[in-house]
Amino acid sequence: MPKETVGSGARSGDVLLMVGTTKGAFLFTAAADRGSWRMDGPHFPGEEVYAMALDQRGGSPVLWAAPGNPFWGTTMRRSDDLGSSWSGKEERPVKFPEGSEFSLRRVWQIAPGPADDPDRIFLGVEPSCLFESRDGGDSFAPVRGFLEHEHREYWTPGNGGLCMHTIVQRPDDPDRILVAFSTGGVYVTTDGGESWAPSNRGVRAEFLPDKHPEFGQCVHKVVSHPDRPDRLFLQNHWGLYRSDDWAGSWEDIANGVPSDFGFAMAMHPRDPDTVYIVPLESDQFRCTPEAKLRVYRTTDAGASWEPLADGLPQQGAFETVLRDAMCTDGSEPAGVYFGTRSGSVYASADDGDSWSLVHDGLPPVVCVKAGVIA
């Protein structure tokens, strides 16, 4: 049996790095300088953990995880002691309504809701749907406007399943939410979830005869900065895009990248012009180009991209970084983190300028989240 976990041991001011894998979750803790990391885990051994979150809206940190057991289904777990213990309901709290034809396959995203409403939590799940809790995670219900969307019969699963992996909320208007899923593309609501409209103008679908359909794109990730909520960045299944009108239209920004295919994308915590990606060679060979593990960074909102390779393997590195396996923390300078399908986790403590290995030998990494403990 795996060793007993003891919790992250994180204290106020520490950085907590949460890593979800296909066989459990791991917590890494570092002091503010992020000079060394202490690992704790596995949590939920044997269970896939595609979604984790650190929620500090209520005044004390809460860790969320959605472990999926290959036999017995997916549930929600929370920790109020930074990973020393986890609690959850015996009955799974995330279910589609009986008679809806749908059964939960996986939770892909846990998104704490508005800052001033700590009882509100969103989930992006497979098959694609947005779920919402209004009681701090005790119960979840599907957002009806999305569950019953007239396009649903046309949405088709990609290799990862019909997964809702992205939830973007506007800090200036809680009724405006953007979601993205594969395949279906980007949809937005302006009325708190009652109605949803596709917003994919300019985003191409290489795998369809019509390269620019209204919906049906295979979007892999969308990020936004709270200080500039109208601006969005999008990593597509072929394509890098920016929108300056909250998904009204999308502009190609694949300027100077070795490939515009990829999964992961992360927003700088303070600079709305700085974004990180990890390009992959192609949809036919989903590995880092030239066998070099390189993060690409733009600091001018996509006008140009620069490779970041200091400290990363530059020979024989056939790596894949999946759509939720990259993130930043709120530190100054920013911490940037990613995990690979081969089980390595890397960290930068200087905005991405240099990197170091946090840990290798983990199961395939599918989720990386980080934050500074308040």
Add this chain to the structure above:
Amino acid sequence: MSSDPTGAGVEARTTVILPGALRPLAGDRSTIVVEGEPRTVGALFASVRETHPAVWDRVFTEQGELRPHVNVFVGRDDIRWSGGLETPVSGGAEVTILPAVSGG
């Protein structure tokens, strides 16, 4: 004991044998005993759902389908090959829930 496969009029209890992973959801017991005369696996698990909803919740999806990597046996027979939820259950039968060998 009667040879009647429906179990009508015979020992009116069925024992559901739980795998280790589900025992914490049943008070750390290894079995659930269902009194009465469930005539089918579906009826048996309807009773289990009433008394142990969390156990049912892990064996079946929210649409009432047996999870794809969970196997249920009546005696030694896998119900997937003997009628699914319509498989008859004899009085005194043992019904075993087991995780499948699938995995990676």
